[in-house]
Amino acid sequence: MREKFALLFVLMLFCAHTAAAGDGKTFNGSFTPNTNGEKLLSLVVSFTKPEAVELRLDHEPDTDGSVRNLHCLVTGAFIGGCRMEKLAIEAAFVEFNPPSRWDPSAEKPLVVRKALRTNFEAIVLEKDINRALTEYTGKDWTGISVDLKPGKINATGRYHLKSPSLTILAEVRSGLDLREGKEIWLKDVFLKINHEDQTAAIWEELQKIQPIASLRDFPFPVILGVLSIDDRQMRIATRTAPKPFEGIVYRYARSS
Numbered sequence: 001m002r003e004k005f006a007l008l009f010v011l012m013l014f015c016a017h018t019a020a021a022g023d024g025k026t027f028n029g030s031f032t033p034n035t036n037g038e039k040l041l042s043l044v045v046s047f048t049k050p051e052a053v054e055l056r057l058d059h060e061p062d063t064d065g066s067v068r069n070l071h072c073l074v075t076g077a078f079i080g081g082c083r084m085e086k087l088a089i090e091a092a093f094v095e096f097n098p099p100s101r102w103d104p105s106a107e108k109p110l111v112v113r114k115a116l117r118t119n120f121e122a123i124v125l126e127k128d129i130n131r132a133l134t135e136y137t138g139k140d141w142t143g144i145s146v147d148l149k150p151g152k153i154n155a156t157g158r159y160h161l162k163s164p165s166l167t168i169l170a171e172v173r174s175g176l177d178l179r180e181g182k183e184i185w186l187k188d189v190f191l192k193i194n195h196e197d198q199t200a201a202i203w204e205e206l207q208k209i210q211p212i213a214s215l216r217d218f219p220f221p222v223i224l225g226v227l228s229i230d231d232r233q234m235r236i237a238t239r240t241a242p243k244p245f246e247g248i249v250y251r252y253a254r255s256s
Contacts, residue, residue: 024248029255036061036099041250044072046104048087051076053252056244065096065113071244076254082132085233086123090242091115091220112219120222121237129234140205150230151175153186159202169194170202176212176234181223183211184236 025038033039037060044053058069074087093116096102103109126148133144144157152175159168170193177187186206193202213236215222225239 024250026251026253028253031252037248037250039099039102040096040110041252043102043104043110044074045252046109048074048077048079048084050074050078050252051254053250054244055250055252056247057250058245058247060248061096061099063098063100065098067094067096068092069245069247070094071242073242073244081135082124083128084122085125085128086121088119088121088242089220090119090244092117110219115220118220118222119238119240119242120220120224121235121241123233123235125233126231148229148231148234152229153234159205161198161201166195166198168198168202172206176227176229178224178227178236179211181225182215184213184227185211 027038027041031038031042033042037055037057040057040061041053041055044050044055052075054073056069056071057067059067061067069090069092071090072088074084077084077087079087093114095113095115097111097113126146129146129148133146136144140160142158142160144155147154152173155172155174157170159170160166161168170191172186172192173190174186175188177185179185189206191199191202191206193199215224223238224236226235226237228235
């Protein structure tokens, strides 16, 4: 009899686990959200224009916009003109603005009022950086390309100086530095140009782009602790990486 009760208990746990893991929907292309969880998914899609999204919630956002646990994994997001290989967020005790005010066309479609803890990870590939730079057409810089190496970035480009009228071929080799857990700065910069008398002008331009990336305006509170570069990609993350959990799962895939 004890064995039967033990077996029944195990089966009940298994069924509960399966129900939690499978509770959710999959969407392709454009869709009309019906629940608050679906509305949140649609906002993530509108923000990031991704290839795929997996959104996990321990419960549907309530009418006040509160969610106890949230995990979002975005693949192929397109942010700031550049494709992101991976963008992941895990947050606890999140308070958004009320879902009735979630509006993709608003200036602030979604407001994070509070989050007790946020884990974050972002990965960008060298090939996607260079693809974005190829499409970039600036007034001063053209022909920019990046070559990632372990722990450093090599970049080349042409800087167009107005006075005197010159086109300067510049080569920059630099490491990267995390500052205050929010900003990424160039460090230990080596500069080589074909017009040495204009070195000061190029240094001045490089200082204008510092920091090269910042999360100070990111809606979730994030303190970065990891910055790594290899021959293929650059990764930034909090010291604890985001981890998915069992719960309601919403998935999205871009239509082919």
